[in-house]
Amino acid sequence: MEQIIFYALAFVAIVFSALTVGSRNAMYSVLYLIVTFFAMAGFYLLLSAEFVAIVHIIVYAGAIMVLFLFTVMMLNLNAPLLLPRALLVRILAVIAGGSFALVLIAALGKAAHFTPVAPGASQAVGTVNVLGKMLFNEFLLPFELTSVLFIATMVGVVVLTKKEE
Amino acid sequence: MTETIRMVPLEHYIILSLIIFSIGAMGVLLRRNMIVVFMSIELMLNAVNLLAVAFSSFRGDAAGQVFVFFVMVVAAAEVALGLAIMMMIFRNIRSIDINQLNQLKW
Numbered sequence: 001m002e003q004i005i006f007y008a009l010a011f012v013a014i015v016f017s018a019l020t021v022g023s024r025n026a027m028y029s030v031l032y033l034i035v036t037f038f039a040m041a042g043f044y045l046l047l048s049a050e051f052v053a054i055v056h057i058i059v060y061a062g063a064i065m066v067l068f069l070f071t072v073m074m075l076n077l078n079a080p081l082l083l084p085r086a087l088l089v090r091i092l093a094v095i096a097g098g099s100f101a102l103v104l105i106a107a108l109g110k111a112a113h114f115t116p117v118a119p120g121a122s123q124a125v126g127t128v129n130v131l132g133k134m135l136f137n138e139f140l141l142p143f144e145l146t147s148v149l150f151i152a153t154m155v156g157v158v159v160l161t162k163k164e165e
Numbered sequence: 166m167t168e169t170i171r172m173v174p175l176e177h178y179i180i181l182s183l184i185i186f187s188i189g190a191m192g193v194l195l196r197r198n199m200i201v202v203f204m205s206i207e208l209m210l211n212a213v214n215l216l217a218v219a220f221s222s223f224r225g226d227a228a229g230q231v232f233v234f235f236v237m238v239v240a241a242a243e244v245a246l247g248l249a250i251m252m253m254i255f256r257n258i259r260s261i262d263i264n265q266l267n268q269l270k271w
Contacts, residue, residue: 001172003172006172006173006177010177010181013185014181014184014185014188017188017208018188020192020201020204020208021188021189021191021192021195021196021201021205021208026198026200026201029200029201029204030200030204033204033207033208036185036208036211037211040211040214040215043178043181043215043218043219044215044218046173047178047218047219047222048222049218049222049230051230052218052230052233052234055234055237056214056237059237059241060207060211060237064207064240064241064244067244067245067248068200068203068204068244068248071200071248071251071252072200074252075251075255075261092194093191093194093195094191094195096190096191096194097187097188097190097191097195098187100187100190101183101184101186104186104187105180105183108176108179108180125221125222125225125226125227125230126222126227130227131227131230131231134227134228134231135231135234139231139235142235146238149239149242150242153242153245153246154245156246156249157245157246157249160249160250160252160253161249161252161253
């Protein structure tokens, strides 16, 4: 059962990420990317990382994709504004990306065989309880620093998008 | 979920992440629309997140999943700032074609 779900989700994720990259219309790209993000959330659930799955849906499908959608709508791009790349460049890009994947997968075959821990040790890893304790003990300083990062980002965004008089 | 026996081997998760990462890299090379380039970068970040969660879950170590949160935080900040910069560029040159941004070339 788990295998069937995994391979179905993998198919969905790969197809829709390819469509995201290949689609002519930026609006369709955004919508395909949302489907890809939901497939990713499915993988997180399969890996019994429930909290990460929920946060992933809230942050990506909720916040980031809304930002993308609003930007696409605000820019209101018409098609002739963006010509596709030259055919040679496109072919080279596909070859480069494909050979990149091949090299990585070949390197995986050479890597040392990975031995997972015994089942039972990895029980309650993805729960809010475990993650919260870890986040507020070992990772407290980075957690607080992210708030500084967000304030800097907010100020930066407001300054950048402000209309000049 | 009392007994966690993984039916899918870790290698398949790794290969899936590699494929999605490569699709993202391909998109950065392939597209000229700046928004789609940003979305490809999001795809690459997501592939790395998936890999981190897979390793964390297979090893029984929660640190990987905490790290995924930080990646998400940085991705959110990056997207907000990037789209703001994109708006500014669009206001100035009325286009978001990355080939027209050649002022810093050479």
